[in-house]
Amino acid sequence: DIQMTQSPSTLSASVGDRVTITCRASQSVSNWLAWYQQKPGKAPKLLIYMASNLESGVPSRFSGSGSGTEFTLTISSLQPDDSATYYCQQFDSYWTFGQGTKVEIK
Amino acid sequence: EVQLVESGGGLIQPGGSLRLSCAASGFSVSNNYMSWVRQAPGKGLGLEWVSIIYSGGSTYYADSVRGRFSISRDNSKNTLYLHMNSLRAEDTAMYFCARSPMARGAYDYWGQGTLVTVSS
Numbered sequence: 088d089i090q091m092t093q094s095p096s097t098l099s100a101s102v103g104d105r106v107t108i109t110c111r112a113s114q115s116v117s118n119w120l121a122w123y124q125q126k127p128g129k130a131p132k133l134l135i136y137m138a139s140n141l142e143s144g145v146p147s148r149f150s151g152s153g154s155g156t157e158f159t160l161t162i163s164s165l166q167p168d169d170s171a172t173y174y175c176q177q178f179d180s181y182w183t184f185g186q187g188t189k190v191e192i193k
Numbered sequence: 194e195v196q197l198v199e200s201g202g203g204l205i206q207p208g209g210s211l212r213l214s215c216a217a218s219g220f221s222v223s224n225n226y227m228s229w230v231r232q233a234p235g236k237g238l239g240l241e242w243v244s245i246i247y248s249g250g251s252t253y254y255a256d257s258v259r260g261r262f263s264i265s266r267d268n269s270k271n272t273l274y275l276h277m278n279s280l281r282a283e284d285t286a287m288y289f290c291a292r293s294p295m296a297r298g299a300y301d302y303w304g305q306g307t308l309v310t311v312s313s
Binding site: 088 | 228289297300
């Protein structure tokens with residue numbers, strides 16, 4: 088099974104900061120990777136698919152990069168509405184999620 | 194408008210059975226790849242893929258539920274199901290249905306979830 092490991096588990100940043108979350112796969116998943124945002128009591132929301140493609144309607148401050156085993160989600164200028172937990176997911180072999188990164192606003 | 198609405202969750206004793214439903218609108222479940230994903234309650238507990246049914250009818254399961262859970266769909270009702278047997282305490286979770294437009298694809302639409310609690 089492919090394991091996905093995110094870092095950090097929690098981060099605290101100020102409005103306007105550039106924020107980066109890393110996701111590492113236990114083996115190559117090519118670019119079969121997505122990023123989701125989840126707020127408390129809500130379903131996850133797709134942000135990025137195929138590692139770097141922005142889902143329609145998602146603000147352009149979100150971006151994704153990487154391939155193979157290392158990926159990043161970047162928020163270029165953190166906004167109050169971005170307070171949430173973020174998950175990566177691989178879909179190269181079955182479907183596996185990272186453990187999540189909670190983003191808090193200072 | 195695409196919408197997914199789950200139902201059927203509740204409190205069930207260990208060893209019991211439950212059937213979850215996911216009613217879809219705005220698209221056809223038979224032409225898409227439909228999954229169940231669960232999330233155990235509590236701090237720091239993430240998302241776990243449970244099962245998927247392909248547009249062609251093939252089905253796949255996580256090791257943790259294989260042999261106990263069964264995924265199916267009713268094309269005439271445009272509804273996805275998860276039949277859960279031999280339920281265990283560790284199956285307690287919010288269960289989401291989700292759509293992917295392709296076999297190797299991200300989940301672009303999710304339901305709001307239905308809570309299953311396995312407890313005596």
